[in-house]
Amino acid sequence: MRITVLSGGVGGARFVSGVREWARRDAAAQSLAEDAAHDIRVVVNTGDDWWLAGLRIAPDHDSLLYSLSGQNDTERGWGRREETERVAAELQAWGVTPSWFTLGDLDLGVHIARTAWLRAGVPLSEVYRRLGERWPLGATLIPATEDEVDTHVHTTDGQRMHFQEWWTRHRAGIPAVRFENAGIETAQPSPEALEAIADADVVLIAPSNPVVSIGPILGIPGLRDAVRATSAPVVGVAPVIGGRVVRGMADACLTAIGVETDAAAIARHYAARGADGVLDGWLLAEEDAASVDGLTQDGILTRAVPLWMRDADTSAALAGNAIALARDVR
């Protein structure tokens, strides 16, 4: 099965790991080689990429890379395991990085390699391919766009800052008025992303931040249309459980765009394909099952399942439930 996932960073990475685990188990159950049974492609958000110290940082891509390769720091929840910060202290001493954003030593290797390739004119999708060659990932990472569409935040106190500054420095503590993806109007979806959406057997929207992770993917002109046009069923997974965000500070983003931190409200934000939206199905937590009825009227097939991804088993089960729902959409 050709499975395409639209994904942000850490939360998305956990979901994609679940999809990969489900695919492995399903292949084993069918006595098929892993590759022969399923092909997993991930359309990755590039909206929270940014330039720092002359280096191109790509948090969502790298979270996926580190998670899928097993290089991630599971205790800290982000970055590389066995990380050190020797260069980071130098960069701060030279004044080229702020005190609130640290680039780990192992992590810097990726940033330097990516930047070197980009500066040499290598397309971002090829950069992803090269970075994906070092460890077996079991999935192909694809940039949503080759263009720079970095997210900026307009805050209630009249500031405009890069998303990373708002998110990491201010912990999303200054209320946001709106999010701006500079240049997104003229950005183009990457051909690989369009292909992954068009020829998929199922398209899944990871339980990532709907505003700053999935939003900048669907906001690229043509990409939302591609999701609306694909013959594959499109199933989203709610990023909230019991009316609370699963991780991060997504609620601060939702509030800014006037969407409640609520599974049904987010589904209505994505909207049904039959009503100018992108969803055929919506997987939400059992705690939020009460919202199901209204969504079905809206044309979104919903199902309440256990949504916590605690380990390989629960993540694979969630992925399996998403794929089962996709099959039932038909």
Place this chain on the structure above:
Amino acid sequence: MRITVLSGGVGGARFVSGVREWARRDAAAQSLAEDAAHDIRVVVNTGDDWWLAGLRIAPDHDSLLYSLSGQNDTERGWGRREETERVAAELQAWGVTPSWFTLGDLDLGVHIARTAWLRAGVPLSEVYRRLGERWPLGATLIPATEDEVDTHVHTTDGQRMHFQEWWTRHRAGIPAVRFENAGIETAQPSPEALEAIADADVVLIAPSNPVVSIGPILGIPGLRDAVRATSAPVVGVAPVIGGRVVRGMADACLTAIGVETDAAAIARHYAARGADGVLDGWLLAEEDAASVDGLTQDGILTRAVPLWMRDADTSAALAGNAIALARDVR
């Protein structure tokens, strides 16, 4: 006294440290503040700079920076002390640096900061100034030129490679036919370098590699003319002792341009100002005193002195001898 030194990397750094030490002692002897007594400016070779892994590497500048700041690894003879190579292993794993050139972790901080500033459009002389602010150097480092004039080597086996590859990878083991500073014909001396030469009280040429360290400085159109035109006496220090190069593999460079590894031959290569050259005086080792007579006929005032820079005392004494010779030129 305004002392301007033309300098390459490690050997030049040792000489500049000697000049600084001499200046300190001289100021103390005169009961003057260090700054009030002497102003040391160093016109730095940029010919062995290069791009590696998308980063701008400047070996001669950094050797001077680390030496003058006391951050240098005195045991190894190059780079930062207490250096580690954690990122280097990553860069090799990503395939963006070759196995024969390692960028240390602390060292990388400088490369990243320099590259970030250059990419942001900061002039190289301002980059030098920023890098020179962190530690008290007791000297001002000035790029010979703002332009990229990286040295390439044409070898007898028909290859053309960056100087760093020839020097570091091949240990200068493939005979060189010629050295090419790509773009030097249209390069311009930095205004700060021209000023440092024009308004100096004495100009010293460090015992650096005459071909690939001093050569690319004097090769910048207008810079050699500035040295020839300055009202200050110009004194060079021989980079050979007893017919052998003091450090590095300068003999391989000299051979390639048809100059003997010999103190008198190198002085004739630089040539007297009265004969279309740049030298008024030439300091050479006592071991090479036999060559002195001929040079005097050529119009270069020479003096044989102890040339080994073993420590602060011997380096300061050498610098003092260079300045004394400059005074006697008049």
